[in-house]
Amino acid sequence: MYAQVIVDVPTMQTNRPYTYRIPTPILEILRRGMRVVVPFGKGNRFVQGFVVDIKEDAQQTEQLKEIVQVVEMNPVLNDELLKLASWLAEYNFAFQISVLQTMLPNVMRAKYGKVLRLLEPDQLRDWPQIALLFSDRGEIPFDSDNVDSELLPQLLKLQKKHVIEIGYLVKNRAKVKMVNVLKPIKDVSFYQKQLQQLRPSAVKQARLLTFLLQAPQKFVPVKDVINRHHLDYAIIKQVENKGWLVQSQIESYRIPKLQTPVQPSQPLPLNDEQKQAYTAIIANVVQPKTQTFLLEGVTGSGKTEVYLQSIAQALAVGKTALMLVPEITLTPQMVRRVKSRFGDDVAVMHSGLSDGERYDEWRRVQRGEVHVVVGARSAIFAPLTNIGLIIIDEEHETSYKQDDNPRYHARDVAQWRVDYYGATLLLGSATPSLESRARAQKGVYQLLSLTKRATQGVLPTTEIVDMRESIKFNNDDVLSPQLLDSMQEKLDRQEQIVLMLNRRGYANFIICRDCGYTPRCVNCDVALTVHKDVGRLICHYCGYNELIPHQCKICGSKRIRQFGTGTQKVVEHLKEVLPQARVLRMDVDTTRKKGAVDKLLTSFGNHEADILLGTQMIAKGLDFPDVTLVGILNADTTLTLPDFRASERTFQLLTQVSGRAGRAQKPGHVILQTFNPEHYAIQLAKDQDYEAFYHQEMALRHAWHYTPYYFTIQIKFAHEQVDKAAKFAFETTNWLKGIVEKDTIMLGPAPSTISRIKNKYYYRVVIKYRFDQHLMQALTELMHKGQQLQRQGVTIMIDREPVNFI
Numbered sequence: 001m002y003a004q005v006i007v008d009v010p011t012m013q014t015n016r017p018y019t020y021r022i023p024t025p026i027l028e029i030l031r032r033g034m035r036v037v038v039p040f041g042k043g044n045r046f047v048q049g050f051v052v053d054i055k056e057d058a059q060q061t062e063q064l065k066e067i068v069q070v071v072e073m074n075p076v077l078n079d080e081l082l083k084l085a086s087w088l089a090e091y092n093f094a095f096q097i098s099v100l101q102t103m104l105p106n107v108m109r110a111k112y113g114k115v116l117r118l119l120e121p122d123q124l125r126d127w128p129q130i131a132l133l134f135s136d137r138g139e140i141p142f143d144s145d146n147v148d149s150e151l152l153p154q155l156l157k158l159q160k161k162h163v164i165e166i167g168y169l170v171k172n173r174a175k176v177k178m179v180n181v182l183k184p185i186k187d188v189s190f191y192q193k194q195l196q197q198l199r200p201s202a203v204k205q206a207r208l209l210t211f212l213l214q215a216p217q218k219f220v221p222v223k224d225v226i227n228r229h230h231l232d233y234a235i236i237k238q239v240e241n242k243g244w245l246v247q248s249q250i251e252s253y254r255i256p257k258l259q260t261p262v263q264p265s266q267p268l269p270l271n272d273e274q275k276q277a278y279t280a281i282i283a284n285v286v287q288p289k290t291q292t293f294l295l296e297g298v299t300g301s302g303k304t305e306v307y308l309q310s311i312a313q314a315l316a317v318g319k320t321a322l323m324l325v326p327e328i329t330l331t332p333q334m335v336r337r338v339k340s341r342f343g344d345d346v347a348v349m350h351s352g353l354s355d356g357e358r359y360d361e362w363r364r365v366q367r368g369e370v371h372v373v374v375g376a377r378s379a380i381f382a383p384l385t386n387i388g389l390i391i392i393d394e395e396h397e398t399s400y401k402q403d404d405n406p407r408y409h410a411r412d413v414a415q416w417r418v419d420y421y422g423a424t425l426l427l428g429s430a431t432p433s434l435e436s437r438a439r440a441q442k443g444v445y446q447l448l449s450l451t452k453r454a455t456q457g458v459l460p461t462t463e464i465v466d467m468r469e470s471i472k473f474n475n476d477d478v479l480s481p482q483l484l485d486s487m488q489e490k491l492d493r494q495e496q497i498v499l500m501l502n503r504r505g506y507a508n509f510i511i512c513r514d515c516g517y518t519p520r521c522v523n524c525d526v527a528l529t530v531h532k533d534v535g536r537l538i539c540h541y542c543g544y545n546e547l548i549p550h551q552c553k554i555c556g557s558k559r560i561r562q563f564g565t566g567t568q569k570v571v572e573h574l575k576e577v578l579p580q581a582r583v584l585r586m587d588v589d590t591t592r593k594k595g596a597v598d599k600l601l602t603s604f605g606n607h608e609a610d611i612l613l614g615t616q617m618i619a620k621g622l623d624f625p626d627v628t629l630v631g632i633l634n635a636d637t638t639l640t641l642p643d644f645r646a647s648e649r650t651f652q653l654l655t656q657v658s659g660r661a662g663r664a665q666k667p668g669h670v671i672l673q674t675f676n677p678e679h680y681a682i683q684l685a686k687d688q689d690y691e692a693f694y695h696q697e698m699a700l701r702h703a704w705h706y707t708p709y710y711f712t713i714q715i716k717f718a719h720e721q722v723d724k725a726a727k728f729a730f731e732t733t734n735w736l737k738g739i740v741e742k743d744t745i746m747l748g749p750a751p752s753t754i755s756r757i758k759n760k761y762y763y764r765v766v767i768k769y770r771f772d773q774h775l776m777q778a779l780t781e782l783m784h785k786g787q788q789l790q791r792q793g794v795t796i797m798i799d800r801e802p803v804n805f806i
């Protein structure tokens, strides 16, 4: 028998599986979807691989190598996920191995190590240092921790003489956590008798016997017994030695915890609009029929309640459900809401978990022990079976698209999975992506709308402040008099305020007021960003950093200072103008620690602060009843992004953040500070008028041949020499021009917006097309050619429907 194996060789990626012999002892246990260790290439190299097929015959059987090891006794990928991987690799011009690895928890990625093996111990007599290194061991790890570099010449000589050899091994990092457990083995009367005979001084034994007397006949964690009954390990051991109890070890899951316990919640009675949406969704969930719904609901319209009740319905008919939320901020609040409804039947998957937690949550899902999964982008690969419903909340969010290989969009994966299971896909948003809204227009998706807030409340009122005028008035480019007055009023009434400083597309750099000099990264074509907390200028692309200068490097002027405003600066400013206000800051710096977001939000929810000041990470999902004012300090920075979606992003962000105000009984107010008060994205965000924005933006996209009228592909070329990057970009573009359809449009090649990153130069070409099978074939070919080009130092990146045009 032969196995088809996709191998993990980063420098030689290919979508072709390799054929291996299956040795007899492995034959009985080997199945598709298992991880194996196989030899690859010359030398003693071993790599990890995934078995994608098992066959009776192989085309060519001579010289085939054998599988050496099976990593675990159960397949880690089922048939559905193997098929999905193969489709996704093709669709996104990616290699199957990178897709397979993305689907699984990090710890399942192989880690490779080297070992030194001693072949002829007797020969080491004349090599005392090496003999000491081995110290009677036949094999030792070969890395800089263990082996001094001074010994390398000697080792090489010995390798030539075949006294030692260098071996490669595959380490399995997926570790199961085990805990000690114990259980009584005698009957109640036995323990009673022993208890009566105890010396009065043997208090601990008495406590343990009392416990054993009442304990259930099953294993319980030793640690719990020790803590709860004030015992110690010695006493347990003593009693075990007498044969009165048994100890063992069992697996224990590392389940991610929230900062405070979750209170159970009951379904709310739905209002008419919610009921209509819910009825349509569940009618589909109970059938084995694929359908995608777009739930367009204004902020606070109760979309989440519709999600939760739809999930309950999927569970009621014996199916499973998967819910995606955008990364980080939404996760704790949403996880709380889902857990409050479904308790332990929920697994959580996102990048904020530890490796162990991720691995264990994944196993709980894979073993069918939970039926609901909530998580960020990569949770779309959760190994649920029998899926009835997939929900993507805030479906317009760019975090659903992965920026690295494989460059997949979670929405596409979700669509594939619901097609496979005959399931329901539910996309929800107050501001759907134009692509999704257009599909609903064409009837590809079914549109459901929620036009009113769920809590009887009304949408907040919005006031636009023209900062060009305001600055003249009080010479303050951070807080307008209108915003200050409004904040004071809310503080007096003990209501809460959310302030957003939009950092996207926003330059927070240093500039010399005399000569205009700005410190830039030495490796990349970008200005360095100010980080006051560490006193350094940092490059966000490569991490290069230097001290914040006091003097201009060019003209020596001391008038070199920060341009633009960071969250820290706003906090300082607030202290001056509103000294009584308690401010919480939420940005990348204050949320780096695990659980920090949950802690911050819990504290704001408990009224431990009056103002929550944050970057765009506060825009979504927050649901605090006492927030009655939202201030947007700089509404327009996203407008200047070099991206055809700049208006869409601005509209989405402003609508989302405005939606944080007045979510309960008290009415909300929004103040929107801008230098572009007449821009349509800003005007329509003021009215929270998504439909008007959709129509206006669609007209522009039509005129400019952009998504959703055309599909988009971006190809990037990177090289250390600028002329080489350009050469490959032009050659490839010319080649493609001879292949593509007539109505396919190619823009470029041209240097990327950031033309140099980490000392590599970037060129890009953007392709807009409608139907172009030739283009798809050519791109697949290009991807495979990329492997050879890599050896000439060129990196080619093919990105289908890119969301990032940097």
Ligand code: ADP
Residues within 6 Å of the ligand: 268, 269, 270, 271, 274, 297, 298, 299, 300, 301, 302, 303, 304, 305, 454, 455, 623, 663
């Ligand atoms: P969205 O997800 O659309 O922004 P949420 O689901 O967060 O809205 O709902 C906003 C608020 O309305 C929440 O506090 C929620 O508990 C409440 N809510 C939702 N549905 C109902 C309902 N049917 N009756 C009463 N309150 C509701």
Ligand code: ZN
Residues within 6 Å of the ligand: 512, 513, 514, 515, 516, 517, 552, 553, 554, 555, 556, 557
């Ligand atoms: Zn200067």
Ligand code: ZN
Residues within 6 Å of the ligand: 521, 522, 523, 524, 539, 540, 541, 542, 543, 544, 758
């Ligand atoms: Zn850099």
